[in-house]
Amino acid sequence: MAKESGPVERRTRAQIWGKSVMLGLILFWCLFPFLWLIMTSLKIGDRALNSPNLFQGPFGIQNYVAVFDQDFHLNLRNSLAVAGMTTILCVIVGSLAAYALARLPLKRKMLLLGGVLSVSLFPPVALVPPLYEAWRALGLLNTWEGLYIPYTSFTLPLTIFILTTFFAAIPKELEESAKVDGATPFQAFWRIIFPLAAPGVFAAAIIIFVQAWNEFLLASTFAPRNAEVAQTVPVAIAAFTGAVEFQRPIGTITAACVVVTIPMIIMALIFQRRIVAGLTAGAVKG
Amino acid sequence: MTEVSEETSTSPAPAPGRSRGRRRGSGLSEVALARVFVTPAILLMALVALFPVVYAAVLSMQDYTRRTHQGFAGFDNYVQALGDGRFWDSLVFTFVFTVTSVAFEFVIGLGFALLMNQAFRGRGITRAAILVPWVIPTVIAAQMWFFMFNVTPGFINTVFGLGNFNWLGQGGWAAFAVVFADVWKTSPFVALLLLAGLQTIPGELYESARVDGASMFQRFWLVTLPLLKPAILVALLFRTVEALRVYDLPQVMTGGAFGTESLSILVQQYVVQTPDPGYGAALSTLTFILVLGVGMIFVKMLGKELVLGGEQ
Numbered sequence: 001m002a003k004e005s006g007p008v009e010r011r012t013r014a015q016i017w018g019k020s021v022m023l024g025l026i027l028f029w030c031l032f033p034f035l036w037l038i039m040t041s042l043k044i045g046d047r048a049l050n051s052p053n054l055f056q057g058p059f060g061i062q063n064y065v066a067v068f069d070q071d072f073h074l075n076l077r078n079s080l081a082v083a084g085m086t087t088i089l090c091v092i093v094g095s096l097a098a099y100a101l102a103r104l105p106l107k108r109k110m111l112l113l114g115g116v117l118s119v120s121l122f123p124p125v126a127l128v129p130p131l132y133e134a135w136r137a138l139g140l141l142n143t144w145e146g147l148y149i150p151y152t153s154f155t156l157p158l159t160i161f162i163l164t165t166f167f168a169a170i171p172k173e174l175e176e177s178a179k180v181d182g183a184t185p186f187q188a189f190w191r192i193i194f195p196l197a198a199p200g201v202f203a204a205a206i207i208i209f210v211q212a213w214n215e216f217l218l219a220s221t222f223a224p225r226n227a228e229v230a231q232t233v234p235v236a237i238a239a240f241t242g243a244v245e246f247q248r249p250i251g252t253i254t255a256a257c258v259v260v261t262i263p264m265i266i267m268a269l270i271f272q273r274r275i276v277a278g279l280t281a282g283a284v285k286g
Numbered sequence: 287m288t289e290v291s292e293e294t295s296t297s298p299a300p301a302p303g304r305s306r307g308r309r310r311g312s313g314l315s316e317v318a319l320a321r322v323f324v325t326p327a328i329l330l331m332a333l334v335a336l337f338p339v340v341y342a343a344v345l346s347m348q349d350y351t352r353r354t355h356q357g358f359a360g361f362d363n364y365v366q367a368l369g370d371g372r373f374w375d376s377l378v379f380t381f382v383f384t385v386t387s388v389a390f391e392f393v394i395g396l397g398f399a400l401l402m403n404q405a406f407r408g409r410g411i412t413r414a415a416i417l418v419p420w421v422i423p424t425v426i427a428a429q430m431w432f433f434m435f436n437v438t439p440g441f442i443n444t445v446f447g448l449g450n451f452n453w454l455g456q457g458g459w460a461a462f463a464v465v466f467a468d469v470w471k472t473s474p475f476v477a478l479l480l481l482a483g484l485q486t487i488p489g490e491l492y493e494s495a496r497v498d499g500a501s502m503f504q505r506f507w508l509v510t511l512p513l514l515k516p517a518i519l520v521a522l523l524f525r526t527v528e529a530l531r532v533y534d535l536p537q538v539m540t541g542g543a544f545g546t547e548s549l550s551i552l553v554q555q556y557v558v559q560t561p562d563p564g565y566g567a568a569l570s571t572l573t574f575i576l577v578l579g580v581g582m583i584f585v586k587m588l589g590k591e592l593v594l595g596g597e598q
Binding site: 016019020022027029031034037049051053094096097100101105106115116118119122125126128129130131132149150152153154156160184189214216217220224233234235238248250253254261265268272275280 | 537538
């Protein structure tokens, strides 16, 4: 595990091989379970599904048909709506706050950042009993609002940390020259800085979306049933029941998992640079 | 928090004095704009994060039979919780889960990060692949590992020739399976954070350490680790706080059976399955104090660096 020290260093063939093998190990770690998932989801019939052999057939798409017979498209719709609304709200509210924190004169900035940090340390379960009572009284159980409102406030700290980093990286001169040209502070933000921060905002948006899409605790408490109303994808996947009670329908579940995972993996691959930049900005700075 | 929200939620009056806050042309001054900009975020966080915590403290002092309010209970719910074996069991599981999963994730994540930092071929692919476990919903990871550990189809048992070993149906091993699934899902994420830290260490430092005759191990111990310390602490902070909240994995893999009931699962039980808002709120308040306390210890260790980082 020698530290690389520079491009001048000579590397032996054995070292290159060794490192490639190690990288292969990382790839195996990350991707193999997913391969297992896909293979299992394509198996048909009890004999194939209960076989540990990955290549035990017969194969087919029956499991996928079964998934959508169970209203899974409605779960997808709910998750899209909830995660989408969370993303929109978080980006708007978060970028305003982040800009103020990164650039504008604000008293007690440290106190404010400390407050944001402590919200990011909150255990969501602390909100479950009080919010459940509040939502019950307000009629927000089993609604999209009942989910995306708490998601937004939970994801705001991360959004603010990520965006503060991105806003702070934009050269100050740009705003100053805008102001010399007679722009108000708001115009400087809206016309000059916000468009320049678009890559950062986009990175933040993806991360927010993924987190809201994956959330399970609040979703399973506030909207545990009824795909027609607000049950989200993770709740549905956790709740799939088979024909035989107490036996989880492995085919349907794995097929549903693949349906959800493939678009997310494609998204992660396309935007990997942005996501990595956003994640590290949010954590290393936050 | 309250002080700030008072200060910042005042109507956008132009701030007196300060030269940067003066009006130029039309529109809000910078000071006023700053206040207007932070107000929605503060309000939202206060309303849905701060208010419920206060409300939970109030609820935890009330006596309920199912959902019917019976009167004021004082600290009875807390006394009940502290004398409840189930509470201590879930506390122990949560701590064991946190310590073991974070420790393994850190070691494996650091290994991955060191490898990726010096790899010259296949780095792009690896970095993309490392995002896959991160992007997969935890519930899906939980279902996946449930089936892999389960007796049927028995994939893991077959690979390791273990026959019909019942991982998920006995104390100890069930917890192991849950920790394993978490380590699988989160190590790559830790690697990503540490890799970002590694890439800020200038290569010349290693060069001069090498010239001075430092061995591979010395370079790692005396150069890499000290310089990586901030990134390590931040990664540990976020992982520890997240691990203490664990819910999805044990809930889906074991339903909290066989000694895998986490604090979050326990609290959730008293909200929906066996509703008792008072007792549930007492448990959630205890969890809140615990998690925030551990978080604060980390923040103290990191010092101002953590918060200041966002400003500069």
